[in-house]
Amino acid sequence: MPPTTNGRGRPRLESTDQRIFEAARELLRSKGPAAVNIDSVAAHSGVARTTIYRRYRGRDELMHAILEHLIDPAPLAPDLEVSEKLRWVMDQISDILENRLGPGATAAIIADSDPEFTAAVRSRLAIRLNALADLMSIDIKAGRLQAQTDPDTVLGILVGAYLAEVLRFGSPRKGWMERATALLAPAVVKN
Known part of the structure; x- marks a missing residue:
């Protein structure tokens, strides 16, 4: 260089x-x-x-x-079916927590052991997660997601489920993301 x-x-x-x-x-x-x-x-x-x-x-x-x-704005979502897009969102969450922040930073955020750091990460994560919520709002307006779907709740469920899987098993088990998104999709995808 x-x-x-x-x-x-x-x-x-x-x-x-x-x-x-x-x-x-x-x-x-x-x-x-x-x-x-x-x-x-x-x-x-x-x-x-x-x-x-x-x-x-x-x-x-x-x-x-x-x-x-480490925490840049969310990339544009690919043109996918909603259930596949939920998996894509899960991949984004995994990328943030595993690849970008890692277990040390994630644990510090959960424990709030460094409040200034936690606040800085949360403000940056809010930008990225809000972009993902906006993508879900577009799918709601387009009739691809049920009208009562709350994007922030869906993101919370995905983040929480991901963290629970990591806490229980150290990392997501093979096929877990597919199973988790398949379980959530019927609750939010409009038939």
Whole structure:
């Protein structure tokens, strides 16, 4: 990757930026937000603390950068049948909780062990989950979902079911997402 510069001193190497980011992300995913600080990121990445401080003024700025990258707006839903779209929504939830936040951050949110972190994640998640709720609202208006369907309740059921499955078995069992969405679909899909 070509070096970047902030206008002063030596050019910044994207590989160094990537090492810092990956170390911070891995610490967050595996151990939660309490494990992410400049010292731990330096030790985990092999990048000097001074180098990290040149890029981030402190932990708060580093955490903000991580969250900006980890929780982006929801992608556009593919053109699918409603039952398949429910599975797609479940895949989005899985991606957020498993791949992006990871068990350490998810546990910290549930326990509210770092209220500032929890609030930051919730505000970013709200944007993504609201986009998914809006997709369901479109399906309600188009007559593909029952009129009494509450998108926020459906999302809550999907998130809650996913978390319960992970709590019970460590990760979703093979075919569980298909079974869960097949169970929910008849309750919301308009016949």
